[in-house]
Amino acid sequence: MERVATFEVLAPGILTTIQDLGRYGFSQFGVPPSGALDTFSYRVGNLLVGNKQGEASFETTIIGPKLKTLREVVIAITGGDLSPTLNGEPLEMWRTHLLVEGDIINFKKVRTGCRAYLAASGGLIFSQVMGSRSTYLSGKFGGLDGRALKKGDILFALDIRAPLSQLGFRFPGDWIPQFDKEALLRVIPGPQDHHFTEKGLQTLSSSFYRVTPQCDRMGVRLEGPKIERRSEVEESIISEGLIAGAIQVPGDGKPIIILTELVTGGYTKIAAVISTDLSKVAQLKPGDRVRFAPVSVEEAHQLLRGQEERLRTFMKTFER
Amino acid sequence: MPLYPQATFLLMGDRGLLLEFGDEISAEVNEKVRKMALAIQAEILEGIIEVVPTYRSLLVLYNPLIIPLEDLKRRLKQLEEGLKEISFPDPTLTKIPVLYGETFGPDLRKVAEYLHLTPEEVIRLHCSKPYFIYMIGFMPGFPYMGELPGALITPRLKTPRLSVPAGSVAIAQKQTGIYPVESPGGWQILGRSPVKLFNPEKEPPALLRMGDLVQFYPISEKEFHEWNSQTASSCAVCSATEDR
Numbered sequence: 001m002e003r004v005a006t007f008e009v010l011a012p013g014i015l016t017t018i019q020d021l022g023r024y025g026f027s028q029f030g031v032p033p034s035g036a037l038d039t040f041s042y043r044v045g046n047l048l049v050g051n052k053q054g055e056a057s058f059e060t061t062i063i064g065p066k067l068k069t070l071r072e073v074v075i076a077i078t079g080g081d082l083s084p085t086l087n088g089e090p091l092e093m094w095r096t097h098l099l100v101e102g103d104i105i106n107f108k109k110v111r112t113g114c115r116a117y118l119a120a121s122g123g124l125i126f127s128q129v130m131g132s133r134s135t136y137l138s139g140k141f142g143g144l145d146g147r148a149l150k151k152g153d154i155l156f157a158l159d160i161r162a163p164l165s166q167l168g169f170r171f172p173g174d175w176i177p178q179f180d181k182e183a184l185l186r187v188i189p190g191p192q193d194h195h196f197t198e199k200g201l202q203t204l205s206s207s208f209y210r211v212t213p214q215c216d217r218m219g220v221r222l223e224g225p226k227i228e229r230r231s232e233v234e235e236s237i238i239s240e241g242l243i244a245g246a247i248q249v250p251g252d253g254k255p256i257i258i259l260t261e262l263v264t265g266g267y268t269k270i271a272a273v274i275s276t277d278l279s280k281v282a283q284l285k286p287g288d289r290v291r292f293a294p295v296s297v298e299e300a301h302q303l304l305r306g307q308e309e310r311l312r313t314f315m316k317t318f319e320r
Numbered sequence: 321m322p323l324y325p326q327a328t329f330l331l332m333g334d335r336g337l338l339l340e341f342g343d344e345i346s347a348e349v350n351e352k353v354r355k356m357a358l359a360i361q362a363e364i365l366e367g368i369i370e371v372v373p374t375y376r377s378l379l380v381l382y383n384p385l386i387i388p389l390e391d392l393k394r395r396l397k398q399l400e401e402g403l404k405e406i407s408f409p410d411p412t413l414t415k416i417p418v419l420y421g422e423t424f425g426p427d428l429r430k431v432a433e434y435l436h437l438t439p440e441e442v443i444r445l446h447c448s449k450p451y452f453i454y455m456i457g458f459m460p461g462f463p464y465m466g467e468l469p470g471a472l473i474t475p476r477l478k479t480p481r482l483s484v485p486a487g488s489v490a491i492a493q494k495q496t497g498i499y500p501v502e503s504p505g506g507w508q509i510l511g512r513s514p515v516k517l518f519n520p521e522k523e524p525p526a527l528l529r530m531g532d533l534v535q536f537y538p539i540s541e542k543e544f545h546e547w548n549s550q551t552a553s554s555c556a557v558c559s560a561t562e563d564r
Contacts, residue, residue: 024381027372028357029518029526030460129520139460139501141520191330191338238345239457239464241372241379243336264374264457272333300334301384308385 003125003156006073009149011066013107015216018124018143018155021054022260023132027241032263034134034142037217037244037282038115040177040307041079045119047315048076048096050166055123056133056143058155060116062285064107065149067118069099072162074121078171080113080179080283095170098162113179113283121166122158137217138261169317175310179283182208185257186295186303187247187271192237195268196249200228204270204292209255213286218261219248220284226253227270239266245273245281247292257281274300276307322346327356327400329393332379335369337392339378345466345494349376350454354531355408359399362406367392373530374455375464413450413533416498418489419544420446420511427508431474431491443538445469446510450533451496461500461518461526465534468494480506487512489536511538514547 009016019042022035036042036059043053058065064082077084077093084091085106091097093116099105107116126133126144135143144153193201209224227249229235235251246258248267257273258265259281273281274295284290323346327339339356342349357373360380367387372379382392420443421428432439451465458464468491476492481504484490488499490507499505500517517527528534539547 024370026525027370028456028530029524030456030458030462031520031525033370130525138503139520188331188333191332238375238377239455240338240374240377241332241336243333243379243381245333246336263372264455269332272331272336274334297331297334297389301389304334305385 002159004159005070005154006120006124006157007155008068008070009065009151009153009155010068010104012149012151012153013060013065014063015061016065016149017059017135017137017147018056018126018133019059019135020056020133022134023130023142026130027263030263031130031139032136032261033244034136034217034260035132036117036134037259038079038117038279040276040279041115042117042119043311044094044171044314045076045078045117046123047311047318048078048094048166048169048171049074049119049121050163050318051119051121051123055119056126057120057124058118058149060107060118062110062114064116065105066107067105067155069101069103069105070154071101073099073157074162074164074166075099075105076119077116078119079116081111082113082116083108083111084116094176096166096168098164098167110285112181114285115282120157121163122160125156125158136261171314175314177279179280181287182289182291183280183284184291184293185277185280186274186293186300187245188274188297188300189271189294190269192268193270195230195233195237196270197228197230200253201270203227204255205294208289208291211284211286211288211290215284215286217259219259220257220281222255222257222290224254227255228253229268233268235268236266237268239264242269243272245275245278247271247273274303276300276303323349323352326397327378329396334384335381337380337382337389337396339380339396340376341378342376345375345454347452350452351531352403353378355403355406356400357530358408359403359406360396363395363399365392365395374457411452411532412529413535414528416489416513416515416534416536417539417543417547418447418511418513418536419541420538424544425489425509425511427477427490428510431472431508431510434474435471437471442472442510445472446491446496447536447538450535453528453530453532453534455530456526456528459500459503460520461528462497463517463528463534464495464497466495468496474508476506477508480504484509485512487514487517489513512544514544
């Protein structure tokens with residue numbers, strides 16, 4: 001695959017990594033999926049610039065990077081609003097832009113959400129590790145040498161002409177997700193909901209929890225009312241698999257929402273956030289608040305169907 | 321009875337189905353988990369994204385828009401019923417060299433004292449039998465193995481270490497394990513192995529697999545240092561990623 005230098009990192013931001021849809025099939029070796037945390041925003045970015053949904057993009061956190069463009073490329077920025085700029089001027093999100101050599105992309109400060117995605121036409125090209133370009137930070141592999149971007153890094157994209165036909169595309173305003181400081185997260189109870197008392201289950205669905213500074217790509221620690229466990233039950237269980245969105249409740253009763261860089265765990269899980277609400281989890285930052293609302297799995301699947309139909313409808317707008 | 325006659329199904333969110341095969345850690349229950357995981361992989365069911373085998377349960381990640389939940393449950397029940405018909409490969413035994421004690425095994429003396437044994441006896445017991453690998457998890461390539469001889473059962477460290485060197489061979493309760501890379505660790509470190517347990521560039525990326533067997537044997541410090549240069553000269557790929 002021919003690749004060409006497309007961006008130079010002038011400043012790396014707080015945590016900017018290369019991510020795609022993640023690597024699956026390797027949990028039997030203890031390898032978690034990694035991948036973009038807000039997959040919805042990340043996928044829309046790729047669609048906007050004419051890429052396949054799973055091409056590698058930048059994922060950036062709170063304070064984004066300062067990038068110098070090295071050649072003509074079409075980009076789109078989606079996800080949380082980290083105040084992106086182009087040559088100092090505010091850059092509209094959720095739409096395509098043509099960048100030329102010398103253009104500077106920067107991010108000022110976080111307004112809403114926590115993570116933004118920058119998709120580049122052709123996709124970012126790095127060697128795949130176990131079938132994916134996603135960065136696994138603790139494992140130190142994948143993406144760009146298994147690490148966050150540093151000043152001086154050169155990023156490569158596929159050597160294709162900038163697709164000018166993508167210019168002018170916008171994601172419909174009605175469908176752009178809103179990331180509020182207070183998020184309502186819908187959850188499916190279990191698998192260890194029976195380890196908690198009625199009171200504990202009530203606490204989960206009626207309280208506000210605050211996002212602590214202990215949040216990263218492994219998980220989000222919450223502070224708030226202690227969730228009561230049945231007295232005869234231990235905090236630990238025989239280690240089992242985890243999914244992104246699973247809510248672990250260790251001995252101290254404070255929930256932790258798991259993200260994509262853990263594969264197995266030994267704490268009780270009271271519930272798990274539904275697929276369509278994982279984006280909201282990915283956009284949580286310290287100080288934000290969350291509430292949980294149990295829903296049925298049928299309802300969760302209906303919501304997922306609705307979301308995927310919306311994306312399919314959006315993709316059809318390109319087929320002209 | 322540790323092994324359930326039929327797996328129980330539990331939901332983990334709207335994309336996960338957790339199958340539980342028993343309620344304790346035993347080779348019998350674990351064998352069933354492993355066989356079920358292999359059967360699902362061989363079946364290549366459309367809509368199954370990931371399968372996470374652990375001690376006594378199997379987490380199946382699925383795409384509900386490709387395979388509806390009820391269909392998935394039905395297919396998995398059918399697969400479980402047909403497990404007896406399938407023949408599975410025999411476990412392989414891997415011999416793992418270990419440099420025990422001193423700086424490489426900082427907990428060896430304390431563990432020996434706690435167990436009222438000499439360090440040599442602890443080493444001999446640790447090497448005395450093959451261990452069954454229950455699962456690879458917690459971090460890439462980390463094998464959870466058991467059961468230790470009864471005389472070696474020791475609790476975890478009261479205060480976990482913030483950093484444990486790569487290759488550290490450790491024990492806790494009835495289990496033994498090896499840390500493939502540097503990481504925090506709460507187990508008792510008896511020694512260190514020069515063997516590379518995980519290489520993301522290789523296929524498969526992990527040296528050890530669930531259901532296989534491991535037996536430890538002691539080596540000298542000289543052999544430990546020579547091990548890396550020997551494998552490096554005979555394996556270009558290994559040496560390129562030696563410092564991962």
